[in-house]
Amino acid sequence: MADKPPNNDPDGLPPLSYRVVTQDSEKQEALRLVADSIAQQRQTASAAIIFHPLCLAGLLAMCAGTYHQYQHAGYGTVMTMLSGVVIVYLSFVRFYTSGYIQRAESFRWRDFIAGPDGKEDVVIAAVYGTDVIGVVVLRLEGDEVNKKKKGGAQTNRTGRGIIRAWTTKLRYRGKGVGSDLLHLAVQTTIRAFGPDASVEFDPNHPNSTHPLPDMFLRPFKRRQQKAAKALRQALNHQGNPK
DSSP states (O other): TTOOOOSSSSOOOOOOOEOOOOSSHHHHHHHHHHHHHHHHHHHHHHHHHHTOOOHHHHHHHHHHHHHHTTTTHHHHHHHHHHHHHHHHHHHHHHHHTTHHHHHHHHHHHHHHHTTTTTTBBBEEEEEETTTTEEEEEEEEEEEEEEEEEEEEEEEEEEEEEEEEEEEEEEGTTTTSSHHHHHHHHHHHHHHHTTTTOEEEEOOTTTTTTOOOOGGGGGGHHHHHHHHHHHHHHHHHHHHHHO
């Protein structure tokens, strides 16, 4: 992945590293990216609404009606009224997508990573110099089962890794950082439970809830498909088809 931020500094550039963060301050900084990713969905949602064929048809109908009503009032009046229609249209979209900002503001990182058994989720961060640019939140669920075999007892570990959040800072997306984080999530799960462990996305991850009708969710569904494909590639790279 030659286009990712460099992990050496021949030209004085900061190094890129990946690590499990354990300090509260580091976790807070990493989980702030998750809150940011929730808020950033507003832009995608706004574009989906603005350019949806039905919405555009409604906007054109309003503009046509406004033009028909004010066409005899002069060019300046017509342009002013048409501009007003567009402003109202965009204001409605802004109001309709404000739920993403509210959800981002209500995100509580410590509550989010607290597991049902009192154990916190694993937080793996991508750090570029001193700047956290990506994060994956992994919950390990499983137990150990002792089974008798010839020659003595052997411990077989069964469990799964649940990816509860996965995001990269906006300016570093598409540079391989997110893929590396998925690979590390898979490796962490396999180290905990062995090669037969499964890894999957949490269906109720922070970016899964949308205050929009299904007709506007096509861009988000495409993102989910790309994420699922990236996880399959990470699993196949580790020799685990699950």
